[in-house]
Amino acid sequence: MTTTNSTDAPSRPRGRPAAFDREAALQQALLVFWSHGYEGASMAELTAAMNMNKPSIYAAFGNKEELFRHALHAYTARTGSFIGKALEATSARQVVDQLLNAAAAMLTDPSHPQGCMIVQTALACGAACTEIREELTSYRQRMRQALQQRFERAQAEGDLPADAVPADLARYVAAIHQGMSVQASSGASREELQALVHVVLQQWPSR
Amino acid sequence: MTTTNSTDAPSRPRGRPAAFDREAALQQALLVFWSHGYEGASMAELTAAMNMNKPSIYAAFGNKEELFRHALHAYTARTGSFIGKALEATSARQVVDQLLNAAAAMLTDPSHPQGCMIVQTALACGAACTEIREELTSYRQRMRQALQQRFERAQAEGDLPADAVPADLARYVAAIHQGMSVQASSGASREELQALVHVVLQQWPSR
């Protein structure tokens, strides 16, 4: 049991108070990484966007690689929250509908860079960011596995044809999602992506 | 009419002969850009792979940006040749079949980096490679437009349902192709991608 102050009111820490808002600074870092990629984002640009000087950033978040991980965590918690919600829909078809239409909206939202951070920021990179690249790859694989499990459940519930292969359908939907991300980063509009999703849903098995 | 040597036999040029094979050197540069991206590929790594020192590279190909364009041209001419062939297939369904199955094979070919160079090498990057990024984007758009025109022709030939929208189908197939590229670079096997393509073909309209 550590020694704390007598009341439950939070006591101020000892030294000089931080001048930056941690969440706000992280959000700015996120935007820089999102638009320029891991190695395309320089510490100079990050310091400018976060309105912090380098030693403060390193003290608060570690080095560039750890800063990226913090930003990535903020991304999945905030921007990527629609994925978990879509997986809770009541049928496989509704999962795909909600997932891809929410993605069409998010990927083209003008309030942040276009496309998906997890697809864009380190698809190919130099030797210095191999770990980051692999981390993003495992993120994508986890999403695909979550889709596969959801489709397996759907099939067990008679929600998908018996001859459908959940693993293949999951890979298919994941590819659509990733392709939409590429096209969003190339300037595709929300309406264009929604038309794409419409094609997917029209052809979705056994509706 | 310029002055040439008297016979048709090619006369040797005046100065010291180049010690490198231009096409082979370009192929090595292509492999480096393909696996590490435009800004992830350093001139040091390129010189090592091409077995040329920097001044020779600059004399032969221009700067890094122009070298990338030369490599990109070699890529589209060699590796990307299957796209043009697929577009000549006799039906829309066969176009998609040939295009995506050939892509599944190419994207996972162990003799070169996994995935598509045009998707991978500059999706997000720093300010220094904006032009490269836009050039790759326009490559992807040209492929999508070619698909759209092919589907328009298919529809006119009764090869696609009257209510199908060629532009949307083209965007759909392009997204599949791009998503396959992302997954190939993440380690998906040829068989896994072929299973994905099977899902697409099973659901292709009006077969």
Place this chain on the structure above:
DNA sequence: TTATTTATTTACCGATTGGTAATTAAATAA
């Protein structure tokens, strides 16, 4: 041979990269 032309080699350039040591500023505790 000598002159000319082109390629390769070596050494180097300024700028930028990610990262830090040392100092100064602002808060609390005694």
Place this chain on the structure above:
DNA sequence: TTATTTAATTACCAATCGGTAAATAAATAA
């Protein structure tokens, strides 16, 4: 006040970045 603790600022580091000037090597032309 004085000591202590933490943050912000300034200045700086070695390494690497893309790119090049100058010198040397290897070919042909005369």
